[in-house]
Every structure is written in structure tokens, then in C-alpha cells.
Amino acid sequence: PRLQIGSNVFEISAENARNHLLQHPWIAEAKVIRKLPGRVRIEIVERKPVALVALDQLYLVSEQGAVFKRLGVDDPVDLPVITGIASERFYDDFEYRKAILLRSMALLHDYEGAGLSKREPVSEIHFEGANGIELFIGDDGMNVRLGNGQHRQKLRRLRQVLERLTKENTRPSYVYLDNVRSPERVTVRLP
Template identity: 35%
Template structure:
């Protein structure tokens, strides 16, 4: 009798274990199946990615065939290609766009550059060049842009008709770049305002001198105009009236003073003729 009870108990335990396994399968089976499928899919994707990368890096489909440039005026495509090392036959996937942009930016005329890959086989390079606004004497002659930044030493082949900014020096620029650039910007602003008055050819601006007393303009015919500080437009208007009066009288000036701080409306003129000076005349 005891033996029969033991067999029944074993049967019950086995049945309970089977039910437990079935319950576990019902409960965890779908999640386990998803995990297996996801693992398989991940492995397949990784393997596929490796194979795809191997194909992309070795396929002739992605070899560089053409490089186009836009925005070039003075820089030359061959110069930028030489700087960057970009050549036909390179794989587009392996190109370091950032490195290409940095190396091309080393060209003195290049202000900004953006390189784009166009799959499967071309690259475009969009360049913004510096626009020269004047020459500055900083030990050597340098081209400066409209922001007062010296960007290139003047070379014999740089045929440019630009006003000269003097009164700044290399030591000052190296010691305080921001201050020197601001001085150059102010000189350029005065030069731009002067050009807007549409001077005759012989009256065109040759030099803008930065001095402690303010800006000094020197024209192509040798006239020196001492502007002082501030009120640029009003002073240039007075300058035009004084010039008109001098022409009407058949006179020419050597120096015109517009820098009288005590009496801003007054103009002093030093004539080129033996009648050396006319001063204290109001231009109002």
C-alpha cells in the first residue's frame, strides 16, 4: 500500500513539472523567441554592414571622377587641389571633408570653404574669397579686407588700385590685433564715405593716415585733408564746397583743415600758391 502511494506521488510530481514547463513556455516563450529573432537579425545586420562597407570602399562606383569649384576669382582650382591633396580616383567614402576644408583655407585668398560629396563620384567646393578693401603698411604691404583683417602680403602679381592705410605698424598689430583692426576699419569707413562723394580722377583717394589727432586723407593730386575725429559726412560736405570755391578762383590747396574742434564749422586752407594760407573762413 505504501509502495502504491509513492508511485502516485511520482506521477503527480512529473505531471506538475510538465505543467510548470508548459506554463513557463506559455509565459516566456514569445519573449524568448523575439530575443532569438532579434539576436539573429542583429548579427545579420552587422555582417551585412561589414560586407556593405567592404564593397563601398573597394567598388569603382565611388571613385572620384570630377571636382567642381564655385566662388573663385583669384584663387585657382589647381592651387586648392594641390593644397588639399584631392585627386581623381580617391574613394568618396574615405574623404575627410573637414581636413579638405582646413587645407584649402590655407590659401591666402580663401576666406571660407565648404566641401560637399555628391555620390557616387563627384565633389563640389564652394569658396568665399577675401575682398580687398585697401593696402596696409605693416612692415610689408598687406592686403586688408573690409573687416580690417590683413589676409595676404602684397605680391608683384597683385595688380590692385586701392588706397593705402598708414599710421599703423606691425608691432602694434602683433601686440593688440583687435585695436589695430578697429583702426583700419575706421580708416576704411572714412575712405568709403569719401568715395561716395564721387571725386574726380585727380581727387581720388591715395592714402588714409591714422594719427592721434584723427584721420588724414591724401588724394592722388597730393592734397592733404585733415579730417580729425567724427562728423565724417558733414566734413566731407564742407570739403566739397571748399574745393568748388577754390576751383572757381583758380586756386589749388596743399592742406585743408577740417579738424578744428573748437569751431567745427570752420575750415583752414593752405594754398599751393605763394599766397600761403587762408584761415578762419567759415564753411557754414
Template identity: 30%
Template sequence: MAFGRNKNRRRQDAAQRNEAVKGAVRSKGPGVMKVLALTLATGLLVWGGVELRRWALQSPRFELAAVSFSGLQRASRVELLRLAALTKGQNLWALDVGALERTMLQHPWVKKVEVSRRFPNRVSVAVTEHVPEALAVLGELYVLDEEGEPFKRVTPGDGLDLPLVTGVDREGYVADPDQARQRFQAALEVARAYTKEAVAGKPERLSEVRMEGRDVTLVAASGQEVRLGEGDSEVKLQRLARVRRELGARGLAAEIIHLDNRARPGWVAVKISSPVSERNGSAKQ
């Protein structure tokens, strides 16, 4: 009898297990099917993406046909294409835009560059160049841009006719580039103010901006020195224009014009150029 009871108990346990399995399938089955379906869909998407990428990288539809440039003044498209090793037939999807921009930035005239892919088969390049405003002697002759940055050495083919900024040497620039740039910027501001006055009064072309400590001296193409000292350069340049007009009305030419009187800022002292016959003697004041 005991044997029969054990046998019945085993049958009951098996039936209970079967019911438990069936219940688990009924409750968990939809979730498991969703997971399986999602896994299958993900796999199909990955496979499709791989195949799509392979097709895009091999399709003649995306072969580079043309490159357009904007903003070029000093740099040339030939030079930039050569730097970037950008040629027709390259696949647009395979191009590394960041690498193209970095290589084009190696051109000395290029300040900023933005490369954009224009699907299906074109690339556009927007270039911002340095604007040359002056020259500086830093061991060698360098070009200063509008921010006072010496961005390239002067080469014979540059064809630049710009004022020279002196008073900042290579040692000073290497020791403190930020301070050197600030002095260059100050010199450029004075040069711009001089040019602004030149538009109205047509004075002599500026040849040099000499930075001597805090003092600024301008040298015209004729060799005339205008000693501004320190302070409000625009006001002093307006005064300079009046002095030059007065000298011109009298038929005189100045060798040195002093606008650097610290004690009496409004005063002007002029050293008149000597006639040829008197150059070996004392100059008139």
C-alpha cells in the same frame, strides 16, 4: 521504512525541481528568444554594414569624376586642387571633407570654404574670398580685407591699386591686434565714405588714409591733404565736396584743406597750391 521515506522524498524534490525548470522556461523562454533574435539581427546588421562599406569604398561608381567651384576671384581651382591633393578617381566615401576645407583655407585669398560631396561622383566647393580694400605697412606691405584684417603680404602679381593706411605699425599690431584692427576698420569706414562722395562728385582718387592718434588725414593721388581731424567724417566729406567745387569754379587748387577745427567744426581753412613761379616763396593762404 526510513530508507523508503527518504527515497520518496528525493523523488518529490526532483519532481519539484523539474516543474520549477519547466515553469521558468515557460515564463522566461519568450524573452530569451527575443534577446537571441535581437543579438542575431544586430550581428547581421553589423556584418552587412561592414560589407556595404567595403563595397562602397571599392566601387567604381563612387570614384570622383568632377569638382566644381563657386566664388573664385583671386584664388584658382588649380591652386586649391593642388592644396587639397584632390584628384579624379578618389573615392567619395573616403574623402575627409573637414581636412579638405582646412587645407584649402591655407590659400591666402580664401576666407571661408565649404566642401560638399555630390553622390555618386562629384564634389562642389563654395569659396568666400577676402575682399581687398586697402594696404598697410606692418614691417612689410599687407592687404587689408573689409573687416580690417591684414590677411596676406602684397606680392607683385596681386595687381592692387588701393589706398594705403598708415599710422599703425607692426609693433602696435603684435602688441594689441584687436585695437589695431579697430583702427584699420575706422580708416576703412572713412575711405568708403570718401568713395561714396567720389561717385557723386568725382573727386581725386584716394591715395592714403593717415591715422594720427584720433585724427584722420586723407591724401589724394595729387598729394592734396584733407585733414579731417576726429568726429563725423561723412559730414566733413560733404563739406569737402562743396569746397572742392568752389575751388574748381574759381580755377584754384588746394594743397591742404583743414576740416579739423575743434573749436569751430563748421569752419574750413584752405592752403592754396602755389604756381610754379612762386613755389620758392611764401604760399598763398
């Protein structure tokens, strides 16, 4: 029988109830515990969406990097969108999917760690194939090219550049941190 108010606690399968709860896309973890004489305790951990991934449609991505639900009308949309992904490969190749999602989550984590997320929220993480990753940030969608590798250091450098330009009351239209020959070099375009 289904778990309902008034159900006999001895007729309830905690495992079946747990499995039923886990079928809901927003539930990441669930525990169902019998509390004798006549109660059942349910503990759930809800998924927290931190990004959207653009495939054939938009899908919610949890902070663990799990794609858990197609975007619905009542779902949050003010999240970074992961773009530039080969949809067919994403569906068919587990390692590719895992790499894209884990890189995206690590990048968002490092972006927050660099102290940028409140000031310049990420609107898009774009995968450029061999050219690495670029971000679009802030209300105006400033383009930030990170290229491949050393993202944490590049994000710290980005923060320094933006802080300096803010003191000068100017805002770049793009910041490129993807110079392979001179990784410490930053290219900035001012309006």
C-alpha cells in the same frame, strides 16, 4: 587623401578639404559638398583687397578689415596705404589693431558714400595719434586733415569745397577740416 580628380568621393573628407582651402590667403570662405554619385562641389569666396597697411612691410587688407597677406610681386598695389601705425602695438594689441582697421574701412566707405572716390581716389590714410586722421587724395596727393570724429560730415563738406573750387578752375594744395573750436570751419590753401 587629398582632393584630386579621380578620387573616390566616399574617401574625401569635406571638412579636411575645406580647411585645406582656407589655408590659402586669398580664400575667405569655402564650402565643400559631396554630390552623389561621384562629384564634389566647391564654393569659395575670394578676399577683395581694398587697402595696404604699412608696418614692417606692406600687407593687404580685405574689405572686412582683415590683414590677410604680405604684399607680393603679383598683388595689386594701386590701393590706399594705411600709415602712421605703431607696428609693435599693432601686432601685440588686438583692440588697437581692430580699431585702426575698422576706422580705416569705415572711412573708405564714407569717402565713397560722399561721392569722392572716383574723382579723388585716396592714396593714403595717415593716423596722426591724438591729431586724428589725414588723407592724401588725387593724383597730386592733396593733403586733407580730418582730425577726430564726424568724418562723414567732414567728407561731405570736402566734396562741396572741391566742387566749388573746380567750378573756379582751381585746386587746393590742402584742405583742413580739423578745427576743434569751429567744426564747420574749413581751411583751404590755394596754389
